[in-house]
Amino acid sequence: MMMRSGWLFLSVLARALEPAERDVVLGDLAESGEGVGPATRHLLGLIVRRQVGLWLAWRPWLALLGVSCLAAVSLSRIVFRLNVDLHKYAAGYATSLTPPQEVAFLVLLAGAVTVWSWTCGFVLGALSGRAVWLTWSVFYFVVLDSAWARFVRMGHIFLPNPHTHEALLDSWPGTLRLLMATTLPLSIAALLFAFPALAGAFGGVRRRRLTVHYAYLMASVNMALALFTTWSTGWYDPAHLPARWPGVPWSTRLLPFLWVSLPAAYLLACGIPAARRPKDDYPLPPMVPDRPSPEN
């Protein structure tokens, strides 16, 4: 029973390896009659070596720096904004927007978060391969932690002051805002980000690149959402604080949306040569499925 559960554990652990290598290594360990402990050590050693080997290529670094860090900060800003605006809408916060305008703005923003998250996840999976568990985790925490930092910076979370011994929760609105911030990972905005990003990452690891048609489609949807969201924020900001906040120029509003659309540009760039070069050139362990020719 112990042995069987141990091998079940090894089989789960071996999923970190490529499928062909997974079977070979588990077969070797079974044949050599290793106990579960030494077999786990051997397997972990190989997994660590494979993971380190992945980081010798430039693609996981591009995923980590370009998507998990840079694009994630822009996406975080949009997720934070959607979260706040959904709460405002649910609470019936008075603005001078017409109801159709308000709904259109929220739907556009929700659609944008979903599409951008999927695109970022796909590019993370495509670039990172089996290192995606790390790049995706960094991506997830950068998006949520940047949103948290924004909550703190904008006064939605009151940090206790050690000099004045100010209470953390001193008023009901503060409590509500704190609740909104602490439940951020379970909020609609965060879920609209997390699930598409996860689905995209799985798709990216499996398919590595989109066909040209899908790449064009995704790039067009990304760009259209960037333009429509920029346009709708243009009449959203002045409607919230008409006396004090005239809104920001369209070029400044467009920048974060363009920045978060960059992974779509990568998809497009990779999709075009894929039409001419269908064979995947991503460096996988050279497992040759057929017998070598006799001259070898």
Place this chain on the structure above:
Amino acid sequence: MLGEFEYLLISAAARLGEDAYGAAIRREIEGVTKCRCAVGALYTTLDRLEAKGLVTTWMGDPTPQRGGRPKRMVRVTAKGIQEAKGFFRAVSRASRGLSWAIDPVKVP
């Protein structure tokens, strides 16, 4: 120039001939060196040797002894044999006249 573990791996695969695959090579190396051979070191070195064109690998047939899982069969290429010869000559030249080379260890 090969590394010492690369040389050990090529030698083991060459000695095993048609029966050279991961677990058998590991047993052979452990038998010769009397040291533990890590699976991770074996397979990453095998990948490196294959990338250099010193060995070729392919998937063998599954066996019941391995729980129905396939073997990764290995064959040393002509280039691999040349490299191994070069390494052996270099080690022999480097060892010439040294006390441990004059009184070689008896091989069982």
